Amino acid sequence: MEICVCVKRVPMVGGAIMVTPDGLEVDTTMSGFTVSPHEECAVEEAVQVAERLGGSVTVLTLGPPEAAGQLRDMLALGASRGILLQTDGAEWGPMATADAIAEAVGGGSVTYDLLLFGNEAADTGGYQVPVRVAHLLGLPCVTGIKGLEVVPAGDRPERILASREYRGTEEVFDLPLPAVVSVKEGINLPRYPSLPGRLRAKRATIETIEPSWEPDGLRKERLRVPAGAGKKAQVLGAGTEAVPALVSLLDELGMLS
Amino acid sequence: MTVLCLIETDAGGGGVDASMRALAVARGLAGSADEELAAAWFGPAEAVSPGELAAAGVGRAWAIGSAELSGYAPLAWARALAGLAADPVTGSAADPAAGPLGGSGWISAIVAAATDHGNEVLAHLGAITGLPMAANCVSAARIAPGKCRLVRQRWAGSLIEDAVLAAPVALLTVAADAVPADAVLADAVLAEVRPAAAGEPAGGGGDAEVSVEVYQPELADGDLTVLAAESADRRSGVSLASARVVVGGGRGVGGPDGFAVLEELAGLLGGVVGVSRVVTSEGWRPHRQQVGQTGTKITPELYLACGISGAIQHMAGCQGAKTIVAINTDSGAPIVTKADYAVIGDLHEVLPALVEAIKARRP
Incomplete structure (x- = not known):
């Protein structure tokens, strides 16, 4: 079973989210980066299927050169091949992203049995x-799947049963x-990377492709923190x-009535 | 021109709440350019009542149905909507020269609730037509033909994006938790969008006539490859998404054994227990109880957040709560700046005392 999982590098946000002074990006000077939580579960699911039925897991991302770090994080979980669709860091629209991914996984002749995604990116949604x-x-x-079962025919995977509530x-x-198939968090509990996994990921070669793109019809003008954030609760006591x-x-x- | 809104119907009849809120945003968009508002759903004509449609300001409605399209099939639903939008009479195949949907070009936007079904169907519609699609919108207004100004959620609502969508037909899904329930009726929104429209029919009087037409879609090969088989066993009890009271527990609960007092309090208040992401990641409670960006979005009257720090991921799931009360040992925790009320203290002391006090009030 050959599986390709697509992931996205997103800022790791904790208690607050900040916007850059030009209002166009999330301020990441104080934050690290991760992949969207749904996608970490997609990688875990792929690795579990490959462990059970044989085959291998490829992870693919579209993003700046630094996104290779997120591919290595996923390689440490058990994926064996990493592909970076390298950009200059500009935010690609969903149509251009889909074009580049479809091209990278083989165009009309896909060599994977299953393409897994997270249900939605944590940032752009x-x-x-x-x-x-x-x-x-x-x-x-x-999309939105929280249960996956591969049904083989002989020694080949033939169908999948995908479920959600x-x-x-x-x-x-x-x-x-x-x-x-796109999956949601809750389909499994992702493992922690093992030490051998991390060492293997560190040494792995990341294949890099530089796709070109054009913006689609949805143009971001400004990001802002919703009104009401930063209010103070009335303290009832201790x-x-x-x-x-x-x-x-x-x-x-x-x-109480 | 017409704004068309997809309505998901409830098994018990009527449009589901998320769809009625999406309809409010669709009505705002139609109102911004003096366009008509239409609705469509999959199922029998009587699934949504003419009164419910009229109260929401809908002028025309279609029930989409055929013998082969009995269950939920995302691609088939998208194909049917594309056909209806191309030509509501024949659903004739799109003529590329006539624009992305073909036909007479009577549709300016197609709107759905940002549910699993709504997002999925509109994504298929975007892929079929080559149109862009904007998910999780909070409001939309026409600024020029083929151009809408949108406000949409990023980070599940922790961040707001102002955007412009340039497309001959706007495909939008609506983040239902960001639309107030009292916006569902037409009068409220018309007054807000068009304050000068006095004297025009507001559509809320109940005497407006909405005739529901039946539309038979023409499907393409493979449209029914992906078809939902539904199991009948609905979960019993109050659901997290629709509960009136949610008692939330986070890392501060300390472990799987700490939830007994939260369950007892939830029971006393007629609510359910919800948890933060760390609780499900630790395996203390099942993921279906998670409140947050990657769990369930809740809209209760009261959310009692106990031992929860208030990370962005969690607040995205509970910002639709009417009142938030935090119980936390740390007065500097983010939840204290986001809640309406706070008790600074250990939930393991406060909750048992609260349970006893509530019990003491009852005979």
Whole structure:
């Protein structure tokens, strides 16, 4: 089973998110970088499938040269090949990103059995790159998946059963392979990288491609922190002494009737 | 021109809440350029009542259905919407010369709720038509033909993006948790968007007629390859997404055994327990209880956040709560600057005392 997982380098945000003075980017001078959480689970899922059924896992990203660091993080989890679609760091739109990924994984003749993505990037939240890649490659696609089962026919993987919960009902999709699937956190609990894994990742060669692109119709003008951020809570008290005030508040809110 | 909104329907009848909020944003977009508002759903014509549509300001409506399209099929749904938008009478195949959707070009935008279904269907629609798509919009207004000004969420709402979408047909999904529930009825939004429109029919009087037409889509080969099989076993009990009260637990709970008092309090308040990402990453509680950017977005009346620091990832999931009360040992924790009320103290002392105090009030 040959699996390619697409990941994205995003800032690691903790308690607050800051915008650069020009209002166009997240200020990352004080933060590190990671991959979107859904994507870490996609890599874990791919590695588990490859461990179970054989085959190998490729990780692919589109981003600046520094995004090779995120590929190495994923190689340390058990992926064996890393591909960087290198950019100058400008934010690509989803259509251009999908074009570059589809081209890199083989255009019309995909050599992978399964292309895995995270459901949406943590930063831009565009929800569409996997679907656009699937259309460019002529493959079936489903998104938001929290359960994956590969169904073999003989010694070949033939189909997958992909499931998710939607509005209290479980939806199960039966897709022929090759296919494109995006997953959500919760599908598994990603492992910590092992020491041998890290050493292997450090030495691994990252294949680099420099695709070209054009902007699509959605143009970012400005980023801002939502109004209301940075307000201060009214402190009801300290420890158990605050309980009467807390009970009064719950009563006022109509929670105790 | 017309703004078309996809309505997801509830098994019990009517449009789901997220769709009705998406309809409010679609109505704002239509109102910004004196365009018509139309709605479409998959299923029988009677799935959404004419009264519900009229109250939301909808002028025309289509129920999309055919024998082969009984369940949820993302690509087939997108194909059907493309056909309807090209030509609501015949759904004739798109003529590329007539623009991305072909037909008469009567549609200026297609809007859906940013749910798993809404995002997925509009992404397919974008891929079929070659149009850009903007997910998680909070508001939209027409500034010129083929151009919309959008406000959309990034980082699940922790950051707001002002953007311009240039496209002959705008494809938008709406972040439902950012649209207030009281915007769903037409009168509220029309008053806000077009203050000078007095005397025009507001559509909220209930006497407006909305006739629902049935649209039979023409599907292409392979459109039904991906089709949902639904299992009937709905989870019983109150769901996290729709709970009126959520009692949240974070790292401060200390371990899997610490949640008993949170469960007891949630039970007393008629609510459910939610948790932060660290709790699910540690395996203390199942992922389906996670409140946050990568878990569930909640919109309760009351969110009681206990032992939760208030990271961006978590706040993205609970910013739709009406009132947030934090219980935390650290008065400098981010949650204290984001909550409405705070108790500075150890949840292991405060919660048992709170449970006893609530019990003492009840006979």
